[in-house]
Amino acid sequence: MANPTTRETILAAIGRGKPDLLPLPETIGFPPNISVDNLVDSFMKMVQTNGGQAIRVPSLVEASAFLAEEYDLTLPILSRVPGLDISNFTPQEDLRLLDDLHLIVLQGIVGVAENAAIWLDETAIGIRAMPFITLNLSIVLSEKNLVGNMHEAYRLIDTSTGFGTFIAGPSKTADIEQSLVIGAHGSKTLTVFLLP
């Protein structure tokens, strides 16, 4: 419950205690260290470093074929990428049923070459839990939507949607003796298809 007294007390204490106004830096961020020609290479290398795999494909047909080869398409699969029609699963109201999801394919919006983070917002994701609860995650991304670093990414993405996330690989942990284990709570694999 909102407590007006606490709010006022805190704000008043800040007013009394804060230092004199200090300016924001005039420019925020830096130009990328990766040249335009190297965006794809750098991005693909970073996907791998993060524990995922990146594949360059000429069209969605090849992506589709690769997925058919790699995954058992009789298991619950959902694609939200137009033109990549391998869905056999309709998400239900009951989020618990998503626990069965074997693979989901999503359309990435912007990819960052420096760290291989891919921005997905609510329009791309649909039900928010899906990219996290699925066993395997695949993201399709156009090479045209690669940028050098995070500063460039924030200039392009729309942070006014209800939810959005940068995903940079399969879920991982190193909490047991610092040994890296891929597949903590979220997806155990990430496959990124880079289209022209």
Added chain:
Amino acid sequence: MDTASPKHAKAAEAFLRDEENTDWHNETLWFVRSKRDRAAQSLPEWEQLREQASQIKAHTLSKLDDYLIQLEENARQNGIIVHWAANGDEHNQIVLDIMRKHKATKIVKSKSMLTEECHLNPFLIKEGIEVIDTDLGERIVQLRNEPPSHIVLPAIHLKKKHIGDLFHIHLGTEAGATDPQYLTEAARIHLRQKFLLADVAITGVNFAIAETGGFVVCTNEGNADLGAHLAKVHIACMGIEKVIPQAEHLGVFLRLLARSATGQAVTTYSSHFRKPAPGQEMHLVLVDNGRTRQLASPDFRNSLKCIRCGACMNTCPVYRRSGGHSYHTAVAGPIGSILAPNIDMKEYADLPFASTLCGSCTNVCPVKIDIHQQLYKWRQVLGEAGAVESTKKVGMTGMDVLFSHPWLYRFAGRAGRWFMQKFPSLANKPGLNPWAIHRDMPKPPEQSFRDWYAQQNQKTNG
């Protein structure tokens, strides 16, 4: 004021008894620190990036009230319910009230040092609520009934054998199993059930954005997202210093955070929450708990810039060899030793002394907090307040006298060398000389540096 007992030193002594484990702890954290170095070196603009981050934070602190009001307004417009808490008790009560309103009995938490600072878990458990920490490291220490020993690597003080034994008892894994892959899988299955059945999810907040009224949560495991998206109610808890002005500033902080923490280029998930999903409820709790006091103190306010990356712990020679639990506070290590005495000066008076003041923490801090200088200042503040334990004070006053009387310094040096040459076993006796615990005193030089220098001078000048 009573003088504080040297709790850190005593607890560290217990940790040091297992020498093999101490060595492992030390080396592992140094390994993480080296990864941080490589990640930092990969960015030519690293130092300027730190400077920008530091300036953004300094600016934010100088307008903190305005930004919090802006955050609150925008968050409300987004449909988030905003709460203010003056201290840990108020924070805990707010969480409980939300639980009661929804008749909720099960809560999943993703790592939040703030809830640790407020002692939320024991409070909720006493109220009959099931509280499950879902970050793997946090779950491990929770099953052991321990607090986390590190803000980023909560179970860094444990070896896989400990975890294997623990999971055997609690999760039914095979006896003697130590394979991290196997143990992680067992935790995944166990925690999936908890995620699917939880009524409420609690997450921390890495950054809240005044401009958008949203907040960002960073994890590698995806536990914050699984919890928040599956439960009907999401409560995000943040210290008031976590606000930043604009979304654009996230570019600076996200480039620094994971690189400083683990040497990764970015965390696996950097999730931007802005509005509750249809049919869900989202709360944001803004907590003071001593932060406004810290802000009002020019000497210590810089510590509020902290983005909780843990780099200062990984590099600290004292932390690495004494373990996080020896700090007996939620946030251990160099930064924790600045924050804790602000909350309770008497209880934590020993912590600013658990540092060599070597400055390594200051060198790695991504937001350029003058950590070692603040620790040094705390020592003076505590000394003046009479909160310093007497043996330390004798040493310090002694040094004061020594340094302000050059002749005495020269005499003491000569006397010391004479004493150590004649009675080396006495100088090595831990009971008499605390410096001799866990180390042999070096053989004293035949001649003081001062005498040697004078002699050299004479030689060259003929």
